[in-house]
Amino acid sequence: MSYKGICIHCSLFHEVKHGLYLGVVQTEGGKVEGKSHRMGLFSFVDVFKGIPFADVPGKWEKPKPHPGWDGVMKATKYRDRCLQVTLLQTKTQGSEDCLYLNIFVPQGSRVSKNLPVMVYLFGGAFLLGASNDVAILGDSLYDGKEMADRGEVIIVTVNYRVGTMGFLSTGDSRLPGNYGLWDQHAAISWVRRNIEAFGGNPDNITIFGQSAGAASVSYQMLSPYSKGLFRRAITQCGVALSPWAHQRNPMIARKVGCWRSDEDEMITCLKMTDPVDVELFLSLALLPTGVVMDLLELAPVIDGDFIPDEPSKLFHNAAQFDYLAGVNSMDGHIFAGVDVPSINKKNATTVEQVRGLLNGLTKEKGNAAVSSAYSVYTAHWGSAPEQAVVKKTVADIETDFLFLVPTQIALQLHANNTSGARTYSYLFNMKTRIPGFPRWVEAEHAEDLQYLFGKPFATPLVYFPRHRDLSGYMIAYWTNFARTGNPNTGESRVPVAWPPFTKYHQPYLTINNKISKSSIGFDLRSYYVNYWTQTYNSFPSIKREEKE
Template sequence: MEVRAVTFLLFMGHLASAAKLGVVQTEGGAVEGRSKSTGLFSSVDVFKGIPFADVPQRWEKPKPHPGWNGVLKATQYKERCLQINLLQTKTQGSEDCLYLNIFVPQGTKLSRNLPVMVYLFGGAFLLGASNDVEFLGQSLYDGVELADRGTVIVVTVNYRVGTLGFLSSGDHRMPGNYGLWDQHAAISWVKRNIDKFGGNSDNLTIFGQSAGAASVSYQMLSPYSRGLFRRAISQCGVALSPWAHQREPLSLLKKIASKVGCWRTDVDLMLTCLKMTDPVGLTMAGKIDILLLLGQGVVMDLLELAPVVDGDFIPDEPSKLFSNTGQFDYMAGVNSMDGHIFAGVDVPSINQNEANTTQAQVRAVLAGLTKEKSGPILDRAEELYSATWGSPPDPSKLKKSVADIETDFLFLVPTQIALKLHAKYSSGGRTYSYLFNMKTRIPGFPKWVEAEHAEDLQYLFGKPFSFSLAYFPRHRDLSGYMIKYWSNFARTGDPNIGESRVPVQWPRFTNSHQPYLTINHRMSKSSVSYDLRADYVHFWTSTYSNQTITQLNQD
């Protein structure tokens, strides 16, 4: 009996280890990754640093990679695209950076026909990488847990950022959007090659957070994306977000040129000089100068590098391109305090227990965002956000209002508008709205702070499982819920239907019916609500008019 048991275990172990892709033939050549065990009969094949395009030329669209001989050992992440570091003191990365990483879950048999999820990182279009924020040898965007628990292929990609990715002259001479073209090239490479890794090339979902979420939105809006992918997820950002659209590219180009000694009255000569300038100097010239605020304005004004209307990839104002998005299933949402990190820069006292935040400071934030120094619009905004303060004003509610204002203006309202426009122009694509509001895990913040910007990512990428000692069971519950909803959506276009059973049914968002799902560790029927922050969305969409609102209200 014991001999038979040992034989059986050895046989099963052989089956488990047999499910490895080994060498995979791509259009550029053969690649070989490594297998990471995730259980007795499961593993994830990990391929790092596969080139999806050639080394990009300065301010040119990416070109196909020429290929390689032999077997490429895809076992190490490649350098990020050249960018400033987080402290903005120096640069890091390389111009040779257009690489992607693939995570393929395996059971006792090789996976086939799996849904594919392509992730676009965030970082204000200034910084970030496909393997960003490493901790104990693992990237925040490591796809092993999501791939394994969701039974999906996860792909993470690099793209150009900063001045090399988004500087533009505003015309055909330097149209811009090079980072968006890189993303498009990566998604296209996945479309052409992922079947060799066991993926279904007809079932691609793109997803991203912050600037990556806005990038997802831009990819949906572009006419070049027709038929390229089927579904999209925007986490905390859309193309309509005020920080995601560069409106005066030539003015910014002249400012960058002045910093590197290239300013000329003749734009052609200025561009020639820029193209000959050291890339490190160009990259440093795009950094954010927080000192320029000096208590005046808002930090959003310093986020200048972003996609532009180039007449090509983005042929018109984003709000006018939503007819292109109706073919895609779309899921979008925000974190309950996405704006808190920016509010804390604009009004530092909101995070200081010993300091008071004044009504004048709240009004100044509203003025900085709306560009209205006085008048009825500003008065109505102040009246709306002060309604819950009480008399005399509750200090914590007043502070929280600053975070709410910036969350609404920068993230929540633009996302709600994008969802409404998607539902309006839907040609079969389904729409889903969510609010992520798990309590922050960041130490030192006041008790009223909920889900901070980017806090959703640790749960989606399964960190409570891979770093279990750093989390509690409630965090693993939440992580499991998110992986189920996201992977179901990638598989079927419906977050409720797939291989994973979800805790709550998530209703569709339509023109006449606008539910949203509140996502945290306590999921129940009460997690479904309707008309997210309706009074605030109505205020911004009816009072603070712009081209987006006009398009939304058109018949």
């Protein structure tokens, strides 16, 4: 890349005791300077924190280009998260000035050029989260240094608006919603335009994310606006088809205290209200009355623009992208523990509690569907099931319904629509490291992230060798996939060949610290996937009957 006739990429590298690091980099908005971190004897990672990819956004407006800056911006500190409620929903944190990203560039004995680029979208139920979230024993959970260094890829982590500022919608053109998705799109577009100056290949971008971040990746794949923008995608524990990943009734603006019979007046009232108050009012209005899933009322919507139709009808847009997707074996456990608290306690979990959970999840279908689902999930119980079996069944129901089945449908739709792009499926089932849970609990929601981001290497004292093995495997598969579209080929060796998922052949890789040939399975939980996609879907919707 050249700027005013000077090869910046060549001239701004500096030597650091046998290594190289990027000095000042010219971006479209101005010059930025990061900081070099030593990783090994001859390896370094340049870290740029807090680069703006858009201007301070207007309230419920799409992101706008950043006006730029003079001089050299010191990109050495993370910027504020986007305005959001705290986890306990008692107060707010963050700022409206939050559209920033962070870049991690590996350097060795040669100047990095043409590296694959991986852009990460964080999770947090579309309500909370940040690109530098949850600092545990040192660096942020999403610190990209280990992954960049070990996989020889550039890692980018981005902020986007969440909660009411990101996803409030009136269901029409006045407040269409999806502002958080537009932010993500703006960030990926910025990366495509600017990453070459950091040593990245703009034609080899992979987007990846976990939970709501995975659903966001899924929406970015399905949007017509993403054509040619990136090359591959990875979703971990969430897709656009997940029942919690979309708003069905986007009129919740009325709950904020801006009730007006005239909707234009209501919107004017909302725009004049302090955003901190909007965020707090709404979070209190959304406190759950049924199952945990009912809390997630703020999410993307079908707006006729970024998301022009039902997600299941948009997979022709995703046919161009290589796609890797999977779930954790107990993704639903943490939510099941809120809906049916007895599963994590000594007291018994009753038949009534299991039926109550199913009733909460399937309320749009009515009692016949509840009885049907109950008989499917209790078929293996026998006449006197052990409590561990009953409790694990509750976790399985919530995992299947919220995560596993929607992901399997997404994989199938991708494989059915693809024209040359590849599809891969996995199940992550490393036993939980969270103390205090029952013995039957396997991989909890979000437990994959510590391994993917290399925490067992960054903070070795709190992990065992088996955790480093797993971390190495995941980084290898993920970064190989980003480099070539095939998790088996690239710069990193992998323990076993991972076969692709196709229209007629559905293998998956079980990911833990003991990956071998026997880790390849087929037709993941197909009995339950078939139940939800065929039998359950054949029950009429109660709401539809009422309308008729």
